Amino acid sequence: MATRITNIALGLMTQLRIDDPNRFRIEPLLAGAAGDAVQLSTDRAQRLLQRAAADVAGLLDARAAEAGVLWQSASGELLVRPAQLRLQLRDGLMGVSLPVFCDQTGAVEVHITLAVGSPQRAAGLLATTEERPRGPAAVVDVWGDALAVLDERRPEVTLINLETAITARGAPESKGINYRMHPGNTGVLVAGRINACTLANNHVLDWGTAGLEDTLDALSRARIGMAGAGRSLHDASAPLVIPVPGKGRVIIFAYGCKSSGIPTHWRALPDGPGINLLANLSPATVGGLADMTRDFKQPGDIVIASLHWGGNWGYDIPDEQRDFAHTLIDEAKIDIVHGHSSHHPKAVEVYHGKLILYGCGDLINDYEGIGGYRQYRGDLVLMYFARISTDDGTLRNLDMVPFRICRFRLRRLDHHEANWLATNLSHEGAPLGTRVEVAHDHTLKLHWA
Secondary structure, eight states: OOEEEEEEOOOOEEEEEEEETTTEEESSSSSOOSSEOOOOOOOHHHHHTTTTTTGGGGSGGGGHHHGGGGGGEETTOEEEEGGOEEEEEEEEEEEOOOOEEEEEEEEEEEEEEEEEEEHHHHHHHHOOHHHOOOOOHHHHHTTTTHEEEEEEEHOOEEEEEOOOOESSSSSOOSOOOOOOOGGGGGGGHHHTTEEEEESSSSSSSHHHHHHHHHHHHHHHHHHOESSSSEESHHHHHHHHHEEEEEEEEEEEEEEGGGGGGOOOOGGGGGBBEEEOBBSSSSHHHHHHHHHHHHHHHOOOOOEEEEEEESSOOOOOOOOOHHHHHHHHHSSHHHHHHHHOSSOOOOEEEEEETTTESSSSOOOOOOOOTSSSSSOOOOEEEEEEEEEEEEETOOEEEEEEEEEETTTTEEEEEHHHHHHHHHHHOOOOOOOTTTTEEOTTSSSSEEEOO
16 A cells, blocks of 8 residues: 655745736735735836737727726836737726736736726725635636646645745735735635645745734635644644545654745744744754654654755755755654755655655746746646555655646646656756656656666
8 A cells, every 4th residue: 555645836826916007016816805915116017018919998999088097007008919808897997808928938817907987086996996706717727737637646645835825914024025825715725635735934924923823724724734834833843644544644744944045033932923943954953853753653654854945946955955854764764855945846866765855846836927047947847746655655656747837827748848857857866866757648757776
């Protein structure tokens, strides 16, 4: 008998919204909140809007004169391709959906909400009206081709690193980039068959302790297990235990590392909320973790150490990380080391029969069209399906199903792109004794010495 584990890395889904001639802002894509938004008055936002083709006002007939005040971007008129517009007018608000072509991955759809009427009435409508949820079809649509894969493989445990807060309140931390997902979008996780989340990362507290508490509450309501953050150090360091009927249990310990950009003051306290932050990757740290795993592990259990560590880009695996992963397996009896933080997949190792994922990469994020780091092909992502022996925790086989992120949907790769990923992972894995081959269905299969 064997237990199958899946890893998915989920990011934040957003939409671009215009609410006056000179301001752009980012809000949730599927369920809306008209509250705090991130101002984005940049040249990039203007360029995205200007890559359309015809004047919106010309399509609105009699309403054009009334609405004209809001058809201006900061540097000129908002233009779109008439054949690709979808318009909806209700209660004085007009929704405009259009495709915007971006640098690397093809296209993203931008939904723009505009008000019809005088400038004063328009401002009032946009200040007081919330975006309506787009409903279950939109929630499922985010996963694209991935749902069929999940239905076919039916993993017992589906684990993600949820690298965002789930909240509509809180104050942003002073850290430059702050992620959040509206609680109304938690259905995205349910639709993706997620039953386990690790939270010990550098974005779960982006909106302070209020945002963290909302995240914990949202996951609890959705009946999704979590590890790595909590309302106290006891809660944050406690493992998530998932019974697998007839096979044993999957036990997930989640840890954050300062090398991933986690602020030190986010560490959970005995009487205060936060994340399970490791002081370092020393042998002494492993000793403390080993004491905890020994208290929980029983025959037939699979124990996972989920680690948010290292930078976002680059294939290098520091010796410190590799030594730590090996020692976790040798001394703490860990069966899977689940590493994440890199926005692209990194090399995989099998050490003494145990699986080490040094960097899983992202799965769903909102980075489409962002320049830089193109050589890493961050739009090509993987779902990891690991089959693990419940007798001794060793890896039986690892299938990696590749997708491309396009317009906030996961699409299966063609043979050319799958080969690119396999060649790259084989090159990086060669010093670790692993290589990757492409199967007939474009699944990537791991081989190890």
